[in-house]
Amino acid sequence: PRSIFFSRHGESQFNVEGKIGGDAPLSSRGMQYAQALPALITDNIGDAPLTVWTSTLQRTIQSAQYLPYNKLTWKSLDELDAGVCDGMTYEEIEQAYPEDFANRDEDKFNYRYRGGESYRDVVTRLEPVIMELERQENILIIGHQAILRCLYAYFHNLPHDDLPYIKIPLHTVIKLTPKAYGCDEERYTLPI
Ligand code: F6P
Numbered sequence: 001p002r003s004i005f006f007s008r009h010g011e012s013q014f015n016v017e018g019k020i021g022g023d024a025p026l027s028s029r030g031m032q033y034a035q036a037l038p039a040l041i042t043d044n045i046g047d048a049p050l051t052v053w054t055s056t057l058q059r060t061i062q063s064a065q066y067l068p069y070n071k072l073t074w075k076s077l078d079e080l081d082a083g084v085c086d087g088m089t090y091e092e093i094e095q096a097y098p099e100d101f102a103n104r105d106e107d108k109f110n111y112r113y114r115g116g117e118s119y120r121d122v123v124t125r126l127e128p129v130i131m132e133l134e135r136q137e138n139i140l141i142i143g144h145q146a147i148l149r150c151l152y153a154y155f156h157n158l159p160h161d162d163l164p165y166i167k168i169p170l171h172t173v174i175k176l177t178p179k180a181y182g183c184d185e186e187r188y189t190l191p192i
Contacts, residue, residue: 004133004155005041005050005140006148006174009059010034010192014087015170021079021086026062032192033171034063040173040188041067041140050138053077053129060142067140076129079144083116108164119164123150130154148174155183 010030014022026034041050050069054060055077064071085093094101097114104111112118117125126147133139133151141151145168153163155176168174171190176183 001177001179002137003045004176004178005044005138006151006168006176007037007063007140007142007172008145008148008168008170009057009063009142011170012059018089018091019087020090020093021082023057023059025058029171029192030059030063033190034066036190036192037063037173038066038068040190044173044175044188045138048138050140051136053139053141053143055079055143055147057144060144063142069140074129076125077141077143077147080119080122080146081113081116083113085113085116109160119146119150120160122146123154123160123163126150126154152176156185157182 009026010033011027012024012030013027014020014024016027052064052067052069052071054064054071054073056073056075057078060077061073085097088096100114109119112121130151141148143151148168149163149166152166152168152174155178158166169189171192173188175186175188
């Protein structure tokens, strides 16, 4: 059976600083994850074919750099666009836009950042990615937190209200194996 592997990019400089969005490079821990990832994947799939999909942001491309497989970058896999809040910490957002911050808490799935996107928008933008994923064999997606929440919710059929809270930790590979109904799941966390 074919499998779909999901991983967030390794820890980025913005993750370290608590800033959202942006296009920061990996931190040194993130680089260690990039270096450790090929062994984890090849131990898992052996010599079966695999294609790696990344976003256009450098943290996903750096995370994939040592993987010995064909790669494809998708603009549609870029992280949820936080608009005017891009590059800010959650504390800075709460200070600058207190009402927005409260509204997001109230309905996180539908909340759209000023000049940016909502989770609902991202679900729509991912439709072509999901169509293609359904037709492919083994795929590894090196993605972003909000994006992987949407893809994960699709394959596990989780409701919209729960989707923005799904836990997708750093430095963890999630393996989904679709069955007739639903998916089997395994998780591998690297001690980095
Ligand atoms: O902090 C990492 C990050 O991927 C941000 O770039 C993004 O805005 C955020 O997580 C999404 O998570 P949440 O919707 O919980 O704020």
